[in-house]
Amino acid sequence: MKIDKKLKKAIYADLEARKAKAHFHGVEHDKDVAEIEKEIEFYECGLKGEVPQTWIERYCEEVDE
Numbered sequence: 001m002k003i004d005k006k007l008k009k010a011i012y013a014d015l016e017a018r019k020a021k022a023h024f025h026g027v028e029h030d031k032d033v034a035e036i037e038k039e040i041e042f043y044e045c046g047l048k049g050e051v052p053q054t055w056i057e058r059y060c061e062e063v064d065e
Contacts, residue, residue, distance in 0.1 A: 003043070011040070 003011075015036050022030035038052075045052050 011036070015040070 018030060018033045022033055041052050
């Protein structure tokens with residue numbers, strides 16, 4: 001399934017709601033928010049034909065060793 005504007009809007013609305021809930025409860029690093037943000041980053045990098053920055057940081061150091 002491809003992501004259309006309606007689905008993308010729902011994903012970002014869910015992300016913002018989870019951020020607001022975490023903020024309300026005083027949770028600084030919410031695991032659900034972090035997971036959605038990573039998934040969005042991965043998706044957006046894939047659209048550009050790139051890899052996420054965290055992969056470059058993690059794996060390029062190991063390859064260089």
